[in-house]
Amino acid sequence: MSLDYIKVFAPATVANVACGFDVLGFAIDSPGDEVELTKSDTGEVRITKIIGDGGKLPTDADKNTAGVVVKAFLEAIGSKQGIDIVLHKHMPLGSGMGSSAASSAAAVYAANKLMGSPLSDLEILPFAMEGERIACGSAHADNVAPSLLGGFTLIRSYSPLDVVKIDVPDELFATVVHPKIVVNTKDARKILKGQVPLDKAIRQWGNVGALIAGLLQKDYGLISRSLEDVIIEPVRSLLLPGFDEAKQAALEAGALGFGISGSGPSLFSLNRGKKTAETVAHAIKSVYDGLGIETDLFVSAVNQQGPSIIRSNESDSAKTI
Ligand SMILES: Nc1ncnc2c1ncn2[C@@H]1O[C@H](COP(=O)(O)OP(=O)(O)O)[C@@H](O)[C@H]1O
């Protein structure tokens, strides 16, 4: 039986991880986006339905990340296959949890499977990056790489693309708090300065190297000392009400470190143990409760799986036998 229909989930992500602007990111278990892809004989890639976006997202396949990545993938493999896409959005747009990237990762992973997996997961990453270009004008990979490959990823180089997966300690848990305000990645990139003073660069690359060493050596003290961003956070935190108070509350509640998730407004902390991660989540929530801003809380280990197949016409037919 040929694969004609597939439904795939891809996870939300925390990009930057404090010191690693555009180079570090990790996946969490939930939330995430789902896509359903069905082969058609139209020869076109179409977004036929979007559920859960409140009507905010474009259904034009050239404007929605899910459509853009499938088109880029089909073109690269020289296929004229028609594909209909149903997108289930489970994340608000402009959340800082890699909402646009989760759609891209799910869609390109599903398309590759539907076409018989001609390419590896690493080979389809550049198509997922094209989704980010549409979403925010920059083809950064620090959300799409962990969403597509799972785990904690480091982009050593963009040209040529060189992605490294980093092992993390089992006891490491992330807290992600989404205050219900919107920050568009495009806008949050525009306010950044194009140049970095040497003293700040020295401090930042020291932190990136040490964070990776801390993760690999399971050295929580080193992880904690390295979760510091002296370049991006001082600028972007000005956009985020309650940021300083939330940071203080998270650190007092036992977080190893705290920062902006992606371009915000979501905030993240890394913690030793699930219990601490939950305590930290509630400490941050209290700050936002005090400001009258609603929050969604997520606590998760680093998701190692990346995308998962929820169903397909093959799995459906296997069930009916
Ligand atoms: N499938 C999609 N999911 C989310 N955003 C999308 C999608 N397709 C296009 N976009 C556009 O991307 C922008 C949101 O992306 P971004 O600001 O990076 O949010 P996030 O930080 O949640 O990823 C919006 O302008 C939205 O219209």
Ligand SMILES: N[C@@H](CCOP(=O)(O)O)C(=O)O
């Ligand atoms: N490195 C990017 C990451 C943006 O993440 P998002 O989840 O806010 O889209 C940046 O910081 O601009």
